[in-house]
Amino acid sequence: MSQPKPPNPYFKYSNMAFQMVAIIGLSVFGGQKLDAWFNNSLPIYTIVLSLLGIGFALYLVLKDLIFPKK
Secondary structure, eight states: OOOOOOOOHHHHHHHHHHHHHHHHHHHHHHHHHHHHHHTOSSOHHHHHHHHHHHHHHHHHHHHHHHSOOO
16 A cells, blocks of 8 residues: 655645634634623733733644654
8 A cells, every 4th residue: 555645835834824823813802802891991811812822823833843743
């Protein structure tokens, strides 16, 4: 039997970009909804959740770049 072809690098990295956009976008959206729900004058939840989303997205990308799936 033949070995399966490795995935196309363009597909792999574009998938990572969409994943990052989705994670950061959802965390910002959730933070805005929480700030609206609690009537905060400062966007505390938006700031905290967006920073957590950025950190999580970077963790996933770096994990995949350092330890690629075989």
